[in-house]
Amino acid sequence: MTQKPLEGVRVIDLCVVWAGPFATMLLGDLGAEVIKPENPFVFQPMTRGAMARPPQMLIGASIAWAGGLPHNEVGDRPWDYNPTFVSLYRNKKSFTVDLRRPEGLDILRRLVAVSDVVYENNATGTMEGLGITYEWLKAANPKIIFVRVPAYGSNGPYAHARALGVHLEAVMGHSLLRGYDDADPSSNTAIYSGDYLAGAQGAFAVMTALWNRDRTGEGQLIEIAQAENAAAMFTQAIMDYSLNGNVQAAMTNRDIDGRSPSGVYPTVSPGTAATSDDRWIAISIDTDEQWSAFGQAIGSPPWATDPRFAANAGRLEHHAEIDAHIAAYTATQDDYELMHRLQAAGVAATPVLEASRMFDDPHLRARDFFKTQTQPASGAYEYVGPLWKFPGTPVEYLQPPVMFGEHNDYVYRDVLEVSDAEFEALKAGGHIATEYDASVP
Structure with missing residues (x-):
């Protein structure tokens, strides 16, 4: 069988929402083994949905791509078929562990020792609060590659500011540039392109770091501030101000180089x-x-x-x-x-x-742009497929969107080789589960 581009690379996905999960999805599409630790006692909003167990009334009031569910029904496992989640968590593995407790952190340490990459995009200070630092990771694996993707960097006056893509857009000034010239910026709809840019850049950073490690034997710490990365969306405005002192404003859909119409x-x-x-x-x-x-x-x-x-x-x-x-x-x-x-x-x-008309576009169909994902919890739906076509190495759906705790046995028994006694102790302690604890709303 032809080897996949990143086959043999193991990535620990400590990511939330979009910017991080998109990057690890790209790595998974390329054949990396992406393992996501998930806490049965802590729900990460906008990662597996808005709530673990949303009330039925919330479904009808939610934006479809963020809170919609199949047949508009909550069902038994809404965290497994939230649309945001299933669009980002193909080709990944999920196991459960509570990283807030010493035994859970030790499980992560042991997983780091047999992995290549740790990737996270949490708010600044979250990892440190758990005791997960680059020094801690290096103690477990001196060759580890640690990728951090905070909103505004790990230092400076904005370091601890919380942000989603829409906030980045506003802080960076993109919201002022992409509107209509006869409308107030408040009329703009929200976009999250900064997340996807950060994800693509982060996946590329991982691959260059792997290349460097293969040459030198050294791992490294990589930080990508999403706001700085998002500035690439409007380089022309930054350069115009830097070189000419001009403050650009919204130009509707006109050409930035003045070509008309x-x-x-x-x-x-x-x-x-x-x-x-x-x-x-x-x-x-x-x-x-x-x-x-x-x-x-x-x-x-x-x-x-x-x-x-x-x-x-x-x-x-x-x-x-x-x-x-x-x-x-x-x-x-x-x-x-x-x-x-x-x-x-x-x-x-x-x-x-x-969006719905894209499914009927002849060009997208000819390019095999959509792939059917079949998942036990939600059934079969079409989603955007892998971004590349490589003639020599396959890039494909290897696994549908991962169920919560689906790979507990694989990670604990096969990868970490825990004993039966330790497995049962961790299960009794609530670390090993296939659904969120009843205390999680």
């Missing part, structure tokens, strides 16, 4: 934004030649051949006027049909898809 325009829709079935198309024109081709593709209306718009400088000056003309035209068109017509003319264009 560039925007998102309405198309024939079965409904409205209120019902989430309004439809739009993104169009971006880079050159004067593309502008001419665009005009011909839409039937050469008089405004498209207006000499004022022949060169980019003129189009940029009259961007709002052109936008109004384009929107009036596109509002009569089917988004996919118009996309194909414009792309055939050499103009960049694509529908802006509401």
